[in-house]
Amino acid sequence: MLRLEDNVYNRRCRQDEPKFKLWKSAGLMLSYRCPSRCACCYVFSGPDVAEPATEMTVEMALDCWTAVRRMAGASGRVHLTGGEPFLDYDRLEQIMQAAQKAGLEGLEKIETNAYWCTDAQLVRQRLSRLKKLGLTRLQISTDVYHQQFVPFERVRLAARIALDLLGPQRVQIRWRDFFANPIMVGPMKENQRNKAFLNAMAKRPERLLGRAAEKLANLFPLRTYEEFTDINCKQNLLGARHVHIDGSGNVFPGTCIGIVVGKVISDSKHTLDRLWQQFDYRQHPIMSVLIEKGPTGLINLAQQKSYQPKPGYAHKCHLCYDIRRFLYQKNAYSGYLGPAVCYGLAPSKNTPPATH
Numbered sequence: 001m002l003r004l005e006d007n008v009y010n011r012r013c014r015q016d017e018p019k020f021k022l023w024k025s026a027g028l029m030l031s032y033r034c035p036s037r038c039a040c041c042y043v044f045s046g047p048d049v050a051e052p053a054t055e056m057t058v059e060m061a062l063d064c065w066t067a068v069r070r071m072a073g074a075s076g077r078v079h080l081t082g083g084e085p086f087l088d089y090d091r092l093e094q095i096m097q098a099a100q101k102a103g104l105e106g107l108e109k110i111e112t113n114a115y116w117c118t119d120a121q122l123v124r125q126r127l128s129r130l131k132k133l134g135l136t137r138l139q140i141s142t143d144v145y146h147q148q149f150v151p152f153e154r155v156r157l158a159a160r161i162a163l164d165l166l167g168p169q170r171v172q173i174r175w176r177d178f179f180a181n182p183i184m185v186g187p188m189k190e191n192q193r194n195k196a197f198l199n200a201m202a203k204r205p206e207r208l209l210g211r212a213a214e215k216l217a218n219l220f221p222l223r224t225y226e227e228f229t230d231i232n233c234k235q236n237l238l239g240a241r242h243v244h245i246d247g248s249g250n251v252f253p254g255t256c257i258g259i260v261v262g263k264v265i266s267d268s269k270h271t272l273d274r275l276w277q278q279f280d281y282r283q284h285p286i287m288s289v290l291i292e293k294g295p296t297g298l299i300n301l302a303q304q305k306s307y308q309p310k311p312g313y314a315h316k317c318h319l320c321y322d323i324r325r326f327l328y329q330k331n332a333y334s335g336y337l338g339p340a341v342c343y344g345l346a347p348s349k350n351t352p353p354a355t356h
């Protein structure tokens with residue numbers, strides 16, 4: 001298990017400066033592919049994502065999982081997410097099998113949008129199998145955004161069988177109030193749907209990155225970028241105790257997807273624990289600015305490449321995303337920003353999602 005002083009920056013920083021916290025949990029993004037295309041998605045997951053390099057192999061998943069346990073000991077946690085992790089069910093099962101064989105604990109949950117729950121027998125079969133392989137908790141996503149694409153009967157079926165097989169402690173319905181009173185925005189006119197989105201966000205704010213920045217940000221009152229001056233991201237980036245990791249090995253701090261802390265590779269030199277030990281944010285051209293100055297600090301970098309600020313932004317993350325997207329498009333800060341699918345710039349197969 002690592003200690004704070006095992007990190008190179010923590011050893012060198014002054015005693016009164018905030019430390020770079022140990023990553024105790026990781027979300028393993030098995031794929032960016034998803035049958036849906038939710039407005040709240042903080043990347044651009046969809047049925048048309050065609051980036052094979054971002055598919056996580058069983059080996060990579062195991063390496064990251066093992067590294068989290070090495071770093072944080074018994075408190076190390078992983079969750080399996082996407083995109084939609086059930087889209088490649090065989091791989092999901094292989095990861096669970098391999099983890100069980102390796103005696104790996106610490107699975108927090110597997111997430112799903114339940115799109116695949118079309119048949120009771122199939123749901124029972126898969127969940128029983130995963131239960132035997134150590135499924136600790138199933139998170140079923142259900143909200144106004146997800147139900148634009150996934151028929152609600154599938155969520156209901158998933159919940160019924162999961163509760164029966166796993167018991168209430170091991171099923172997380174996210175969100176229960178919506179599950180009890182679902183609202184279907186699919187048939188609504190755009191202005192009605194936007195109103196439903198705004199109501200949902202008044203209850204639970206969404207991080208305005210990726211598709212959410214493009215689809216939801218403009219529903220809010222907008223403020224000029226100057227109004228975000230002096231709001232830095234020290235706590236979000238230095239204090240994040242968790243990371244997300246995609247199939248290419250990109251490691252993102254917390255939920256700040258698209259900012260690459262570094263890359264893990266399935267070899268003994270580029271592991272997650274090594275990355276954490278060697279990471280000094282002052283050497284990272286994007287994170288150093290965000291930690292010291294927040295997203296308005298990125299404006300200077302972007303203006304050197306002719307970035308034109310928008311008339312307004314809904315939130316500091318909206319501002320941050322917009323500038324990062326611009327820099328990514330300009331091929332600036334390669335290796336520190338990406339991949340393309342986080343910025344809506346990935347190659348596409350143009351497959352339409354089903355809407356309901």
Ligand code: SF4
Nearest residue numbers: 034036038041045083
């Ligand atoms: S929010 Fe989840 S279910 Fe919706 S498009 Fe993104 S990955 Fe898919």
Ligand code: SF4
Nearest residue numbers: 233236256316317320
């Ligand atoms: S502004 Fe950027 S770095 Fe800060 S919390 Fe939002 S996404 Fe993360």
